[in-house]
Amino acid sequence: MNARFFAFVGGNSGIWKVVSNETLIGEPLGEVSRLDIVSGSKVHPDPHAGWVLRGITSNERYVVREEKSKLLAKQQGLGRPEATCAALIPIRKNSAWWALTQDERRHILEENSKHIKIGLRYLPAVARRLHHCRDLSEDEPFDFLTWFEFAPAHQADFNELVSELRATEEWNYVEREIDIRLVRE
Amino acid sequence: MNARFFAFVGGNSGIWKVVSNETLIGEPLGEVSRLDIVSGSKVHPDPHAGWVLRGITSNERYVVREEKSKLLAKQQGLGRPEATCAALIPIRKNSAWWALTQDERRHILEENSKHIKIGLRYLPAVARRLHHCRDLSEDEPFDFLTWFEFAPAHQADFNELVSELRATEEWNYVEREIDIRLVRE
Numbered sequence: 001m002n003a004r005f006f007a008f009v010g011g012n013s014g015i016w017k018v019v020s021n022e023t024l025i026g027e028p029l030g031e032v033s034r035l036d037i038v039s040g041s042k043v044h045p046d047p048h049a050g051w052v053l054r055g056i057t058s059n060e061r062y063v064v065r066e067e068k069s070k071l072l073a074k075q076q077g078l079g080r081p082e083a084t085c086a087a088l089i090p091i092r093k094n095s096a097w098w099a100l101t102q103d104e105r106r107h108i109l110e111e112n113s114k115h116i117k118i119g120l121r122y123l124p125a126v127a128r129r130l131h132h133c134r135d136l137s138e139d140e141p142f143d144f145l146t147w148f149e150f151a152p153a154h155q156a157d158f159n160e161l162v163s164e165l166r167a168t169e170e171w172n173y174v175e176r177e178i179d180i181r182l183v184r185e
Numbered sequence: 186m187n188a189r190f191f192a193f194v195g196g197n198s199g200i201w202k203v204v205s206n207e208t209l210i211g212e213p214l215g216e217v218s219r220l221d222i223v224s225g226s227k228v229h230p231d232p233h234a235g236w237v238l239r240g241i242t243s244n245e246r247y248v249v250r251e252e253k254s255k256l257l258a259k260q261q262g263l264g265r266p267e268a269t270c271a272a273l274i275p276i277r278k279n280s281a282w283w284a285l286t287q288d289e290r291r292h293i294l295e296e297n298s299k300h301i302k303i304g305l306r307y308l309p310a311v312a313r314r315l316h317h318c319r320d321l322s323e324d325e326p327f328d329f330l331t332w333f334e335f336a337p338a339h340q341a342d343f344n345e346l347v348s349e350l351r352a353t354e355e356w357n358y359v360e361r362e363i364d365i366r367l368v369r370e
Binding site: 003004005040056058059060061062063064065067068098099100101102103104105106132134135136137138 | 190
């Protein structure tokens, strides 16, 4: 079985060196110098870590078969040797978002905001893994943690990707967003 | 904020007395005499309990606005004085289900199996709360825990509801199901 549960441990250790930590919306996340990514729900991260964000990969909530086929045909995995740049973007959506029904959320996310279509345009340059946190417990600080990896040559593309998404209707429902950039050392 | 996290503690205490514990598919769950329902993710249930099943309420995954409006108009809450009968039905679906895309799961669940439509016919007699478990950790024993409450006069209706659902295409994807019946004492 593939690992599904991941802890992102912000502190002084790990192969990922933090190069920036920008708060876009809501409460900031403390400054740390390095990030360690640990898998498995039985892990007990370093108690001296600055912070620990936990998330679990899961079934897709919005993607339809035609989109999934396109994604599978174009996407590449994490861990490519040339992909030495990364971003960790923790997000929380507001209660208005979570009160919407499935059809309403899908409509905003894709028909209006083109979230999946925009993401597809940046494949295979940007590799991505989405982790869900909202249903791990009642008081998680974020709903999602998205981890991205790309080569230094695609940094400008990645910046374009996130600014396209941040300009969509879907982002009106985001009430907390942090953008942490990292390099592998 | 409403409580979202619940632990169903099977043991020797709690206001719900177990009257039957039937394994429909897969591995059984141990026999216990009573059930206690505890809310909040910080709870530490009795270590002498026979078993503890944990789940969290969440946003709806399939319901569209029109269905939600009908559900809200007809449904009643848990804890009605006359609803002295209950059922706890833990379910796990197989990996084929979870590999389907959102449109495929919706199609099987509602267009083919009429899950929401069937449930609506038994409102307001049967009150229900759905708890998600699959994304609490990597190794939960079930994907969902559904808790139902109804008056003794509606026991036959409830039996009809569950047998209608068990005859649907959706149930081909169920790989573990337990049906525990209880009375409030």
